[in-house]
Amino acid sequence: DTAVSQTPKYLVTQMGNDKSIKCEQNLGHDTMYWYKQDSKKFLKIMFSYNNKELIINETVPNRFSPKSPDKAHLNLHINSLELGDSAVYFCASSLGTSQYFGPGTRLLVL
């Protein structure tokens, strides 16, 4: 049973395109997150949703838009992709303080 799942696992696309990454958790957690891990492996929070409500919105470009259709899903849509968006994007969920991460989506913008 996969607790936090993401699709796709790999995403290669051209600069200027729009793409989405999907995340689902079957843990019954109330809070979900998006993180970006750069080439130096540094993990940084982007967004957090609690029961479909946005609670953390870090200073990321407004080309990034999270959407939570229900508390088990948090999707990330990226408009007008740029070279600097290339990274690994991780979804996570939590009930209380401990966060559980998905396997990551490796995004490469050419």
Added chain:
Amino acid sequence: EDQVTQSPEALRLQEGESSSLNCSYTVSGLRGLFWYRQDPGKGPEFLFTLYSAGEEKEKERLKATLTKKESFLHITAPKPEDSATYLCAVLDGGNEKLTFGTGTRLTIIP
């Protein structure tokens, strides 16, 4: 701003050679300190949560300890399968943000 510094950046040990990884932190209101293990190409795997100074947690060959300024991850008689990057993170109770360090890349040589 919350800060997490991990040292060393990389550590190579012989199988069975015990050692410790350090995580120094500054946070306005610590709600929890977390240790994660990350294998190449995978998401961070939750290991421990520590909430207050003096607390200790153990799991197999790993033991995490916490003071008011730092945490240690002690690894006793490590095996090659313990090779991974170990990440430390602090949760700020004021803004509910999890701030990660850049990790220690641990290699255990058979």
